[in-house]
Each structure stands twice: as structure tokens, then as C-alpha cells.
Amino acid sequence: MVMDKELAMDAAAAARHARFGKLPERIRFEDMTEEVEGEPGGGVNATYNPEGSWKHYSCLALDLGL
Known part of the structure; x- marks a missing residue:
């Protein structure tokens, strides 16, 4: 029986x-x-744009409409 299992x-x-x-x-x-x-200064896209930063803001309460 052991042979059969093997x-x-x-x-x-x-x-x-x-x-x-x-x-x-x-x-x-x-x-x-x-x-x-790395590029000096962080590269071309490393600048901070306060007017465009809202696009990347995520809040669960806002997403749910609370």
C-alpha cells in the first residue's frame, strides 16, 4: 500500500x-x-505648484460626500 502512494x-x-x-x-x-x-535640483518636475496641488489631495470624507 505504501508503494501505491509513492x-x-x-x-x-x-x-x-x-x-x-x-x-x-x-x-x-x-x-x-x-x-x-539624480538631477541637480530634483529635476524639471520637482517644482511646487500650490495652485495645482489640489489635484492630488484625497480625503475619504470628501469622496463619500460627507
């Missing part, structure tokens, strides 16, 4: 491997990050 497990594992193959290789943390030089 054969069933091996058959299931073989079916999974045939369908999905193997897991992808791990990606190192160093390969996931990229260092980029």
Missing part, C-alpha cells in the same frame, strides 16, 4: 513537472535594483 505521488509530481516545468532561477537583489544619478 507511485501516485511520483505520477502527480511527474504530471506537475510536465505541465509547469521547473521554477525560474532566483533573481539576486543586486539585479533587481538600479542606481541612477
Whole structure:
């Protein structure tokens, strides 16, 4: 009976491997990050515009109409 379970497990594992193959290789943390030089002054879009800042304001009470 133990042999039957092992054969069933091996058959299931073989079916999974045939369908999905193997897991992808791990990606190192160093390969996931990229260092980029920042622009002096924060770049072109770093300026603060008080008249346009209301577009980015979010308030749940206002969204619900309270």
C-alpha cells in the first residue's frame, strides 16, 4: 500500500513537472535594483505648484460626500 502512494505521488509530481516545468532561477537583489544619478535640483518636475496641488489631495470624507 505504501508503494501505491509513492507511485501516485511520483505520477502527480511527474504530471506537475510536465505541465509547469521547473521554477525560474532566483533573481539576486543586486539585479533587481538600479542606481541612477539624480538631477541637480530634483529635476524639471520637482517644482511646487500650490495652485495645482489640489489635484492630488484625497480625503475619504470628501469622496463619500460627507
